[in-house]
Amino acid sequence: MTLRHFLTLRDLSTAELNRIIDRAQELKRKQHNNETFQPFVGKVMGMIFEKSSTRTRVSFEAGMSQFGGSAIFLSSRDTQLGRGEPIEDSARVISSMLDIVMIRTFGHDIVERFAEYSKVPVINALTDDHHPCQLLADIQTFVEHRGSIEGKTVAWIGDGNNMCNSYIEAAHMWGFKLKIASPKGYEPKPEFLSEFGHCVDLVDSAEDAAVNADLIVTDVWASMGQEEEQKIREKAFADYQVNEKLMDLAHPDCLFMHCLPAHRGEEISENMLDHKNAVVWDEAENRLHAQKALVEFLLNENLKKA
Template sequence: MSNQHFLTLQDIAPQDLDALIDRAITLKAAHRAGEASPQFPGSVMAMIFAKSSTRTRVSFEAGMAQMGGHAMFLSPGDTQLGRGEPIEDSARVISSMVDIVMIRTFGHDIVERFAANSSVPVINALTDDFHPCQLLADMQTYREHRGSIRGKTVCWLGDGNNMCHSYINAARQFDFKLHIACPEGFEPRADLLENNSDRVRVFHEAQSAVEGCSLLVTDVWASMGQEEEQARRAAAMAPFQLNATLLAAAEPDALYMHCLPAHRGEEISAELMDSPATIIWDEAENRLHAQKALIEYLLKTA
């Protein structure tokens, strides 16, 4: 099937991603001005959640409502997906009844298999490998505060997880350099590093990694499903905490981000998390506006 899906940032051309970010900023301004934008009355989004969520559910559900549509929450406990129905069969049935599907799940192969059998656009709202919707919000936030990120250097601090993988893709699609500061043994996927070796560099020490960087980004050290590894991960990653000392070693006007939820005093200091100067709350809000722009783009190209 030839639908436009959004499973990773690579699914949308760089020039279209730039236009999408600009559109998100426009939609945000309209929302704050109280201007309604119900361009998809009657449209329905199926929201499939195998992982719990706050920002993802609220932003997609609110976004569809603001655009005149409806979002339907589906969990494995409430559907046949949780009782062994093949993903391919569920995809054919669900997509025949809705206009767009959002999936938040574990293995990235699940969204790939669903998309391959869907008759409507599919959005990856997080898998173990990628979190592209968060990167749309992050890129929108940087553009709002500093302009284009093209040619800048970004530092990822901590685990080489799904967010790190999406930052590698973003470095390619938005044309910036990426420093990855992580303990040995916690590097991101080797294939992503190899395919982007012209713009991505791994450091096993944080101080030198942040030098010359315009944006510092981190995430929790133990993602969902890794709770039993929390103590081991915390010990290994303690030197990579995003704090005022590291921020001072970056560019003078450097920004910092966290996709939330955050553990103050672990991957990010309470000082930075609660600073009046933080843009983390802008970043969180922008999930709504960036995803509205994404939904609009996918429905209009479907």
């Protein structure tokens, strides 16, 4: 059996993704009931961060600890990756000492090359092109509140970024309709759209996307590394704020999600995180549970291979 990685959603089948979502809910119940569940005592995760993150570090590190294992935090200052060692060499060495590796970085080719030479499963915790772990948490949150997302309508409002790309893949994998509203020049790259015309529509305005939506999702206007574009983006995205008025165009039970951190008064109105249909805090917590289910899946798949 080939070593399994999780670099994009499509590395797993829809059935496997649904198994992980179901398992995430079971693990969440165990944790909320203070049940000790430690199947991975002695297992060690390497967490390579070339982009910092509160939620990603806390969720993966806490998850491994709850499983009875441990995690090692490695920033670009702590590894030879930041000093020019070939990714292939680093992958061979790091993976020979660990049981699973999580990478949060810039170019998607970095996680692909690392995975190619790794002896253990590799998880993409974010690249410039994809954020599949966040999608696991988002889908888990929707399922918990509204049931299956299959056949539903999701509105992505804002930048055609890595989150948007993973929502495009998610629409294909889970069978929902995705409407994307982005300012001109900030749409998703054509290569992320061309394959998924059957489930994705580019629309002209945030209002068009919101009409009849079952879920509205957004992200910051300027992602990490784009801070110098902040003022330009503020002008371009002025009509793409998610607010109470926009939510009124959607179905009455339409949920609102944001991967955080959020900039109140920019991509969302000041009180949007407190909207009656906002599930942002559940979504954030579910990073822990969804990723634990993912780690369990990958480690168990690797044990089968061995």
